[in-house]
Structure formats: structure tokens, C-alpha cells
Amino acid sequence: MKNNLVVFLDRDGTINPDPGYISSLADYTFYEDTLDALSLLSKYSYKYVIITNQSGIARGYFSESDLQKIHDYIKMEFKEAGISLLDIYYCPHHPDDKCKCRKPGIEFFIQASIKHSIDLKKCYIIGDTLMDMEAGRDLGLKLILVRTGKGEKTKLEINNQDGQIDFVGYNLMDCIKYIIKQENLQ
């Protein structure tokens, strides 16, 4: 029975500022509204999966253990805020590697849907890049573009195509409130 409702989250530019290749926990910080926003939806049995491209590993900018420290921190902070995070998936490869796990590749989304019994058709993706929107579109997810990170630039790129985005939010709180309204949760 595929019954888990999930919001797939991008990491850099979506839940935290994206200065480019965050290489250590000391440089990592959430956006001000991230934990408050995500915990709002946790009350309604939604869970989260983070899927992130981290080519900084292949480029030699940081190690998998540096990344693990950041992800352990994210897991701890989410837990303290009562936010149910099912998994964090990261692609360590270089774009030139042509791997299947780097977004817009859908490999991690498929793995997550099997491992966690996720009904993809009922799920959302929130991200700031075209790669996020393309992966989500290929999977039939509901697409939310956030205008933080690269989102403003992505919005302009999307305006020049005829791609359909379900919602464009100013920040994560805006996006989460859209889901609550859309799903009649209040």
C-alpha cells in the first residue's frame, strides 16, 4: 500500500541559502522560516524527503564525511522541530559523469518511493531550479518553485517556456501555506 504523503525538498537555495558549494557545517544555516514552515505541514501527516545534487564532492571541494556532518545536523534540527524527514539523498557526481542520480534524473525519487511506500501522484516537489522542476514533471509530482536561491532566475527561464508550474512561492513558508490550502488542511 503506497500511502506516504511526501514533499520532496531540494536543499541549497530551498531550505538553506546557496552561496555555492557549502563545504562545512560551520557554513551551513537554514533560512529563517525553514523549520517553522516545514513543521506546519508535519501536523497533517506530511513527511519530507530531501534530494540534493552535491557535485562539490566530485569536484574535490569537500568530502562525503563533511557532507554527512551537515546532513546529520539537518536531521537533528528537523527532529527537534517535530518534522518527519524520511531520508536525505545526495548525488556526489560531476555533471559530466552522466549519472542517473543527479537531478533532473529521477533515480533517487524512484528509490525513495519504493523504500518509503510513497504515492508519487499525491506528492509535491519544492525547489529553486529547473532541474528540480524537470525531475518533478517527469514523475508527475505537483511542482512548486520557490523564489529563494536561484528561484528568481528560474522563474524567468520558465516564463520563456510553456512549462506548467503549479505554484511559485516567495519563500518556503509561502510554498507550505499553498499546500495546506490546496489540500484543504485547515
Ligand SMILES: [Zn+2]
Ligand atoms: Zn549522481
